[in-house]
Amino acid sequence: MPHTNPPPSGQPDSGRAERIHALLTAPGAPFAVVLGERGTPEYADGPRTLREFVETTWAYGDTPFLIAGERTCTYGEFFAAASALAVRLRERYGLRSGDRAVIAMRNHPEWQIAFWAAQLAGLVAVPLNAWWTEDEFVHALDDCEPGVLLVDGERLDRVAGWARRTGAYVVLFHGEHGDGPVVEALRLDRYDDFPAPDPLAAPPDVEPRPEDDATILYTSGTTGRPKGAVATHLAQAGAALNPRYQAAASALGRGAVPG
Structure with missing residues (x-):
């Protein structure tokens, strides 16, 4: 309150x-x-889900949303990219409402695209600590069992073994890995290879309920292994x-x- x-x-x-x-x-x-x-x-009178919250970005169009170095991303570009990725998560990877989508990357602008794509697809977003070791990543991945890993190149080698073992999909952002042993046998797509988002395309036709889970945020693990704290759409919209x-x-x- x-x-x-x-x-x-x-x-x-x-x-x-x-x-x-x-x-x-x-x-x-x-x-x-x-x-x-x-x-x-x-x-x-506030939004009751994170999807309602993010849909308001339609109103801001060409207004800058994120600035990273020489690059500027407008609200319109952001929402189009998040919508396109959300459609891919459901239609290409077959993910359904309530499935988990892990986000493991540094603070690239694409972090926001990945997080909100998960929300627009009706998934539970699971941001993981980019500083974690492979062992720490594996613990959380075994715990939340995601269907897709949205990762950058710096994190790929720490999660590749788990993805290879489980068959989870991987979307690679800012990755320069070739076809060597790191990506061998992975169900991996490179974000840079995706078609340019259609600015008029809509996100998937899904409507999460306020009581549905929206995020899993892992604790610091100061007294043991990190534990996943679940928050609903209503709780996050209020926050x-x-x-x-x-x-x-x-x-x-x-x-x-x-x-």
Whole structure:
């Protein structure tokens, strides 16, 4: 449930925080909160799935979404690429709603394309720590049993053995491996070889439910093996709106008008 931070003085003013909270979350307010079916608070007018959240990018078209060095990716280009990959995940690889899609790469722009393609395809996105060793990757892969691995070239050799053993599909981003032993016997496609996305093409016709699993995020494993923490679409959609609530509450706490 949204909450406000203490005032800058460090002396909590619970009465003021409660008034700000009530102002922002009352019926008809920008962050109106209602109790869901399970008795937990939800944003009344916010997106209820990550697919609803990402579909709003249609409205931003040519506005820059990501900048990486000399490269700029617009919202329209991003959504077209994510939609095209989502269609491929379902139609070429035969993945179905609820199947897991692992993402193992550094912070390339394609990380966002891979994550949101999984959501548009109705899959459960499983981002893995790019710093992990092969043993750590194998532990998580055995645990979540993904149907596809969306990886960059730096991670490929750490997951190739598992993919070869299980027959999982691999989509390789930023990979310069040839046809040597690393890719031998893998069901591997190179992202750079895919056709250019059609900017008018739609994502797959799937509609995840708010209660469906959206992500599995692995813990740090400080007291043992990392464990997969599952979050639903509704939980992640609410988490995406929480920073906006916090910013509005902070502005009101300073006596300013929220943007």
